[in-house]
Amino acid sequence: MSTSKFQTKSFASANSGHSISSTINDIEQTYSIDKVDISSKVNVQALNSGILTVIGNTPLLKLENVFKNAHFQLFAKMEMFNPGGSVKDRPALNMLMKAFQKGDIKPGDTIIESSSGNLGIGLAQASTVLGLRFICVIDPKTTQQNINILRAYGAQVDIVTEPDPITGDFLPARINRVNSLLKSIPNSFWCNQYANLNNAAAHYQTMHEIVTALDGKLDYLFCSTGSCGTLRGCAEYIRSNNLDTKIIAVDAKGSVIFGGKRAKRLIPGHGAARVPELLQPGLEDMCIHVSDMDCVVGCHRLLSTEAILAGGSSGGVITAIDKKQQDIPANAICAAIFCDRGERYLDTIYSNSWLKNNFGEALLESKELQQFSRI
Numbered sequence: 001m002s003t004s005k006f007q008t009k010s011f012a013s014a015n016s017g018h019s020i021s022s023t024i025n026d027i028e029q030t031y032s033i034d035k036v037d038i039s040s041k042v043n044v045q046a047l048n049s050g051i052l053t054v055i056g057n058t059p060l061l062k063l064e065n066v067f068k069n070a071h072f073q074l075f076a077k078m079e080m081f082n083p084g085g086s087v088k089d090r091p092a093l094n095m096l097m098k099a100f101q102k103g104d105i106k107p108g109d110t111i112i113e114s115s116s117g118n119l120g121i122g123l124a125q126a127s128t129v130l131g132l133r134f135i136c137v138i139d140p141k142t143t144q145q146n147i148n149i150l151r152a153y154g155a156q157v158d159i160v161t162e163p164d165p166i167t168g169d170f171l172p173a174r175i176n177r178v179n180s181l182l183k184s185i186p187n188s189f190w191c192n193q194y195a196n197l198n199n200a201a202a203h204y205q206t207m208h209e210i211v212t213a214l215d216g217k218l219d220y221l222f223c224s225t226g227s228c229g230t231l232r233g234c235a236e237y238i239r240s241n242n243l244d245t246k247i248i249a250v251d252a253k254g255s256v257i258f259g260g261k262r263a264k265r266l267i268p269g270h271g272a273a274r275v276p277e278l279l280q281p282g283l284e285d286m287c288i289h290v291s292d293m294d295c296v297v298g299c300h301r302l303l304s305t306e307a308i309l310a311g312g313s314s315g316g317v318i319t320a321i322d323k324k325q326q327d328i329p330a331n332a333i334c335a336a337i338f339c340d341r342g343e344r345y346l347d348t349i350y351s352n353s354w355l356k357n358n359f360g361e362a363l364l365e366s367k368e369l370q371q372f373s374r375i
Contacts, residue, residue: 052129055082055089056205060213060335065305066318067325072219072332074321077210079339080310084125085118085149086340087206091229092122094202095191096130107131110188112181114138114174116268117146118340119193119227124153135185137177139163139170141268145344167262169273193227195277203233204240210335211243218243219332222321224250224270224313224339225257225287228278235283249284250313250320252295258287266292266358267312267349269339288323290316293359298322299342299349300372309342312349 058081063074079087099105110133113123120136127134134155138147142159150157158181164172182188193199211218221238223230231249238245252271254263257279265271290298298315302308317336328334348354355363363369 050129051083052093052126055084055093057209058082060210063306066302067321068305070325071330072325072328072334075210075214075333075335076308077206077335077337078308079206079337080341082122084122085344086122086311087230087337088115088118088339089122089125090202090206091193091196091199091227092119092126092191095193095196095198096123096126096132098198099189099191100130105132105189106187108187109133110135110185111191112137112178112185112188113191113193114171114178115193117142117150117344118269120155121146121149121153123191124150124155127155128153135181137174137181139174141170141266143268143344143348145347149344167273169262171273193229194272194274196229197278199227199229200232200236200278203230204237205233206230206337207234207237211237211241211245214333214335216243217333218245218335220246220248220328220334222248222250222317222324222334222336224317224337225255225284226270226272226276226313228257228276228283230337230339231283232278232280246285247283248320248324249287250317251287251289252316253289253291255289258284258289260289267295267316269311270313270316286324288320290319293363294319296349296355296359296363297368297372299345300369303342303350304372308338309350310338311340311342311345313340314338314342315349 059078061076061078063076067074082089108131111123111127112135113120114137116138120138124134124136135158136150136155137158137160139160147157158177160170160173160177162173163170178190182190221234223234225231231247235247238247249258251257251260252265253260254265255271256262257272257275262273295312295315298318299310299312302310302315302318321336342350352364
């Protein structure tokens with residue numbers, strides 16, 4: 001039986017006593033691809049001119065209509081403009097590049113990761129460029145659209161069909177499957193997005209882009225949470241630069257990240273059935289929990305008012321802002337991170353039949369949804 005490289009050559013784990021600040025000097029190198037210096041035989045020319053060079057520096061869009069006559073300004077970080085379609089392109093590239101630089105992986109090795117879709121797609125895209133094999137461990141909540149995209153990139157999709165018998169959740173079952181694959185596949189490596197500081201370090205850059213675009217003036221940041229990489233990286237940037245920005249973490253009802261009661265969740269991409277190692281006490285100033293229905297209504301509201309077809313977590317963020325808006329001071333400047341594209345949810349959030357099957361006629365006929373729905 002082979003020993004996985006993850007077990008012998010680990011990344012900078014969130015539990016290792018290191019902080020993101022110790023990796024900040026690598027940020028410029030990570031996001032200036034032409035400066036990458038890797039001793040192993042990676043296709044550096046492809047990195048210097050290929051699709052991975054357009055990851056990051058996504059638009060920051062002022063939203064004028066979703067909250068009419070609002071007493072605050074709201075800007076959206078449009079992460080769906082990344083080439084793989086989501087915010088997860090950033091940590092996917094960063095985790096792999098740092099693993100190459102440390103000698104943990106080389107071209108031809110196998111990357112294994114548990115993902116509901118977006119990180120998997122980001123890793124599949126990067127693996128294609130970097131000459132890596134990729135296995136994505138998913139569960140039944142992953143949309144067929146995401147599965148099709150993963151396979152189009154050449155990824156092997158490993159579907160866990162039964163939840164963990166103890167918790168009833170799929171995430172522990174997916175992690176168990178990852179560990180099983182690591183033991184059986186030579187030269188395999190687990191990025192482990194939930195504990196990998198290079199996940200969070202990628203979002204130090206995300207926050208830098210937002211703050212720079214707003215000339216350093218940002219009062220509130222709203223971001224959804226899952227692996228807590230975005231939350232951790234943005235919080236580290238705020239602390240390192242002594243900003244007064246308050247972070248509002250948006251979590252799913254049924255997620256246990258912030259001590260919530262475990263419950264069934266329908267919409268992937270936010271929330272978690274375990275507390276990620278990347279989470280530290282006090283990263284967020286406040287947490288707002290949103291339901292699956294909140295995400296649906298928020299997505300349709302965003303589409304109806306701004307013509308932005310966004311993924312489920314973005315709808316949750318919009319609803320969280322709606323819940324919080326009365327507490328936001330006049331003239332405050334707010335930013336929201338929109339994580340992914342809505343095309344990947346056409347068979348779920350934007351489908352009348354899926355909404356009817358999962359929420360009943362009551363939701364379709366509700367004034368709340370009818371006010372914004374265009375389907």
